Amino acid sequence: MSTYLMHTVKKGKQYLYSTAIVIMVSAVCFALSHFMGYRVIALILLLTVSFLAITFDILPVLLAATLSAMIWGYFFIPPRFTVHVETTEDKILLAMYFVIALINGVLTYKIRQLEKASRLKEERANSVALYNTLLNSLSHELRTPIAAIIGAADNLQLNNNLTQTDRDMLIAEISKASLRLNQQVENLLNISRLESGHIQPKKDWCDVVELIYDIVKRVEENNPHRSIDISVNQSMPLCSLDKGMLDQVIYNLVNNAAIHTEDNSKILVSATCPADVLELIVEDSGRGFNEKETKDVFHKFSRARISGTAGSGLGLSIVKGFTEALAGTVSLEKSNMGGARFIILIPVKTTSFNYIHEQTGNIGH
Numbered sequence: 001m002s003t004y005l006m007h008t009v010k011k012g013k014q015y016l017y018s019t020a021i022v023i024m025v026s027a028v029c030f031a032l033s034h035f036m037g038y039r040v041i042a043l044i045l046l047l048t049v050s051f052l053a054i055t056f057d058i059l060p061v062l063l064a065a066t067l068s069a070m071i072w073g074y075f076f077i078p079p080r081f082t083v084h085v086e087t088t089e090d091k092i093l094l095a096m097y098f099v100i101a102l103i104n105g106v107l108t109y110k111i112r113q114l115e116k117a118s119r120l121k122e123e124r125a126n127s128v129a130l131y132n133t134l135l136n137s138l139s140h141e142l143r144t145p146i147a148a149i150i151g152a153a154d155n156l157q158l159n160n161n162l163t164q165t166d167r168d169m170l171i172a173e174i175s176k177a178s179l180r181l182n183q184q185v186e187n188l189l190n191i192s193r194l195e196s197g198h199i200q201p202k203k204d205w206c207d208v209v210e211l212i213y214d215i216v217k218r219v220e221e222n223n224p225h226r227s228i229d230i231s232v233n234q235s236m237p238l239c240s241l242d243k244g245m246l247d248q249v250i251y252n253l254v255n256n257a258a259i260h261t262e263d264n265s266k267i268l269v270s271a272t273c274p275a276d277v278l279e280l281i282v283e284d285s286g287r288g289f290n291e292k293e294t295k296d297v298f299h300k301f302s303r304a305r306i307s308g309t310a311g312s313g314l315g316l317s318i319v320k321g322f323t324e325a326l327a328g329t330v331s332l333e334k335s336n337m338g339g340a341r342f343i344i345l346i347p348v349k350t351t352s353f354n355y356i357h358e359q360t361g362n363i364g365h
Contacts (some may be wrong), residue, residue, distance in 0.1 A: 014060040018052050022064050026071045038076040042097050045072055055110035061109060065101035072097060142184055146175035152177070158239050179222055185253070187314040190248060194321035199327055202243035205351065208271055208278065209236050211243065215251050216269060223258045231270040237350035239278055245322040246346075249330075252315035253282040253342050261286030264339060278328075278346045286339035294332055319344075 025048045029041045045068040053061045073094050077085055085091045152170040156162070162170070193199045209232050216228045250269070257267045265283045273279070289297055297318040319342070323330045328346030335341035 011057055011060070014056045015063060018056055018060040019067060021052065022048060022068050024069065026068070026075065030075055033076060038072070038078070039093070042072055042093070046101055046104060047098070049105050050108055053105040054112060058106065058109045058306040061105040062102060065105045066098070069094065069098040069101055083262065122325050142181065145181040145184075148177035149174050149181070176222055179218075186248075187252075187318060189347040190318045190322070191314050194318065194325070199321075199325050202246055203240050203242055205238045206241055206243040206246065208232075208239055208246070208273070208280075209234060211247060212250060212269055212271060215247065215254055219251070219254050219258050222255075225263050226258045226267065228258070228267045228269060230269060233272060234271050236271065239273065239350055241278070241326055241346065241348050245326055249282060249319050249322050249326075249344060250282070252319050256315050257282060257284045257286070257340070261339065265339065268337065273348070273350060276348060277299055278344075278348045280344040280346075281341065283335035283337055283341040284339040285335070285337040288334055288339040289332065297332055298330070324327075 022045070026045065029036075029044055029075060033041065049061065049065045052064045056064075074081065074083060075084065077090050077094060079086060152174045156167060156170050169219055212230060212232060216230055220226060220228060236261055254267065254269060257265075261267070261284050266284050268281075270281045271279065298316050320330050321347065325345050328344060330345075331343045333341050333343070
């Protein structure tokens, strides 16, 4: 909170605010001076300077410390309303107050700066660790399809004894590896778009049912050993949303389930749209996530950190980012099938095919 105020309040206003706070506290103390001695008021003013030192920059704090000492000496130390201090004890108290207020302000500010430096150092260390995780993961994720493409291409080029079936298999392997490589690059581009903060959904009418079937087909083609079940209402209305973003959300969820569960695990994709809210569910019968993993699963690179399995860990972070860009929410819970259950809720405007055709016809006329 103090760091936030220091960075958001301009230094000129910090001078104004620190002066105003010291004056207001002094005014309250002056009104209550009949009930407490001037030494107690000195402690209250010191506390005020300490609070300002936690909140504002060093120069406004030094101004507040100096101003509080002057106010205390003029308005509270007897005789009041004069710069003259009669007793030696009060003179020493005033001098000590001024020095203590300055030292208190400077030390508090220095402590805050040290804490800030320590926090930045820790954040940099965490950032380096995260990017090392990313590089280690991506080095495997990118190297594997590249090696497959090079190996299959070399085989096609150098081996003249291949049958047509062998050639078809190698071409299919190149195609599969290319799609996997493209998905990794797509994820990196998507995470960059999300981190830039300039991503805006471009809404248009989308047939979610058709999109789901298309995505499942693509995932099954990339993972021929997997069979994915679909449960959707074929008469689901069209939804107004960004089809590209929704494609990335569903694809990453389904693809993650296909990659990170056993071959015999079941995967189910379901969708409903009651009351202008699109509900998408992707669940599986895999091992799921434990409580600790559930908290971190949507963070970047979490896959490599918490599970040690293959994958850059960007997919679920992209799911969360694009879902929130669509003004929706994503949650994770344990599925009745035994594995993970991801629930996407996105507010949408809906309409029917007939309405779209009517509007298109009217435009044509």
